[in-house]
Amino acid sequence: MAEHPLVPRQIERTVRERLAAFRVVVLHGARQTGKTTLARLFGDDGSYVSLDDQAQRNASVEDPRSFIEIRSRPVIIDEVQRGGDALVREIKIAVDADPAPGAFLLTGSANFLTVPHLSESLAGRASFVDLGPLSETERERTDGLLAELLSGNAHRGRTGGAVESTRLEDRILAGRQIADHTPREYAVRVARGGYPALTDMSERLRSIWFDDYIRAVVARDVRELTGARKIDDLPRLLEAAAARTASELVVEDLRRDLGFGSRDTTADYLAHLRMLYLVRTLPGWAASAVTRARRRPKIYLADTGLAASLLSLGSEELLDPAERMRGPLLETFVVNELAKQSSFSDEPVALSHFRSTDGRREIDVIAEAADGRVFGFEVKAGRSVNSRHYRNLAWMRDTIGAEFALGIVLYTGDISYRLADRIVALPISALWSR
Template sequence: MSRLIPRAIEPLLHELASGLRIVIVNGPRQSGKTTLLRQAHAVRGGQYVTLDDEKTLAAALEDPVSFVRGRPRPLIIDEIQRGGDKLVRAIKMAVDESRDRGQFILSGSSKFLTIPTLSESLAGRAGFLDLWPLSLSERVAGPIDFIERVFEEPQSLIGARSEWSREDYLEAIIRGGYPETFPLKSDLARSRWYEGYASTILNRDITDFAQVHHVGSLSRLLVLIAARAGSPAVLADLARDADLGRDTVRNYLSYLNMVFLTNDLQGWAANLNTRAAKTPRTYITDSGLATQLLSVTRAKLRTPGHRALGGLLETFVVAELTKLKAMSLSRVDLYFYRDSNDHEVDIVLESPRGEVVAIEVKASVSPGLGAAKHLVWLREKLGDRFVAGVVLHLGEQALSFGDRILSLPVSALWGHTRLPGYTD
């Protein structure tokens, strides 16, 4: 039996359930939501139901008001998006009739509950949590405070030495974060799991809320996104390569984002007297899924200079930062930056106060000062708003590259803790 890995947001879930009427946990399928909800049921009592059960779903759809009223509290409902807006409105009615705390804990595998008309109806009644696939911080029981440290005391990150090898990083990229894949050792077994995973979401979850006439085209679009990691999601290019109309591509991109298969970074707009890119960059939310979409095996990725490594590493880092953001005390937003003068920064973290940490991701074990040239440019443009620039790499040393510019191993994101037997 595999070890159950504690989730970093679990204490916050219980705190919200003790203080609010509704808690909503959103995230991809197989990210661990069901396990988290069952654990909440074991601690808090009440009743757990899943709308993946067709009889339960039929009851919820037939009479949502009675479905909600006739059950113990807390009522824990898994895959709430399958019940539609009528079930959500029945829940709203129930919590308006009683202001008791901890009445409902809901989970969803789509961003259904973040649609403005529904999220506004739950305003003041619900707390929202994101549960992504497991982060490396959770897997190695390492720290989850990288975002806080890089904003508050970036110099404290210098001097550490990572025990992570290039091979370890490649393995981390290939494995991704879905718990179900961890016992699977071979590329073939993992490939079969991901094929079934993607098929379920494309053929069922998306068709629950949208009309898709050619699921194969949606699948091809997903592969194109994986191949374009770190590049703008230009509609014209995607439409041409997927042999689809622009409007269809626009709709399909929104569907993939809605079910957490993709994650967008918006272009960072700052008054730098330059024309900044507005087209978002779209990433696959899990590097393991991305490697399977691209048919990249361990052997291929080990090849020096493999063309997919840079994009896959960037996909991995964006995913880890997104997970850390969901677990962080600090409120930050993630962006990228590119302007008409070819200044480009892979990831920009911005605090509510306008402070900025800029990150470049390099698939090198020993990046030179040239890797930080755009960070240096941004530092000079922003002045005191610029807290730190970070070059993340696959090497061992955490060094200073000058004033507020750091060169850190990627493992700094989880405190350099190594998972025993990771590449065994």
């Protein structure tokens, strides 16, 4: 297999910016997302060490102070969680003694702030950056729809908000011609997912890769990081999560269906999967104008390729309108893409979902900008859009008023057009292409 060219990661600019301002930057994300490759870009003037190397790991555990002191800055430590709490405390001591920015770049395949055996958080000293699998914007070398939305005029309050939103609506539609992406291309992207190693791999080989990946993560990382011994049920839980991707998270339902002993055990196992960036949750959204909202989160597999493999679905199956998981996996694909774009966005944005307490009104994704603007997204697997598909967006627009900047129905058709005031239909490919 020919070597695939290195895809530039958009988070690189964020990491460089944070290193110039913070003493420590922690880059964390799932295994095989490209953290090591990215971290090595910063090692020309410093020192790089991986704690996946047993000898280096032993040295970091046995004498963490010397391990830190002998290295030139910046010190890049790959898989830092394997060095344990003592190593992190020595890093804290070192940066307190010399507060110059950019001293340490730490990477980890687990969420640094949730690893059970790490009690030191480096609060006030570190900035945390998430690196997910490849985004479609990175594959296509574009900025992405979220950046385009957030780059609009800042929210101007109730007087001018609707006017600014209308201008945004026009700008989003301007210049967008008929998209050239087909349902088959979407199915291929969903089934492939974003792990860099799988870019040119066949579906059969991807399935083998994912089987080995899950086995390695469960056998090594979960046992090592949590001390858990009974972890054989974790792959079953991950498969159950894949079957429920894009649905509300009800821990008791998972416990009952899997036959786990207690709700606490099930919740702990889910926490392990989140810690390793295998699943993500989207919180429920509500605002002062929308008080009757459920706050239960939705659960998503953090990569659609992983989800499809767990469910034994390839691109051909995902083309079938009768396939039950076609819609949920497409929604998961969109949520993951928006989450990746938000991770390297210049403007802070919070992602959530909305469901009313009576269950009658749902909106797949809410993106809320720091200035108060709200963007609503609905994801549809069909090739056409009708009024049923955007009625909840229209309801939210009318309910919250000027804060509602734009509602977007993303679908597998090929035309971008206006549906109603501040509501547009866009092909899913608009997430990453003009």
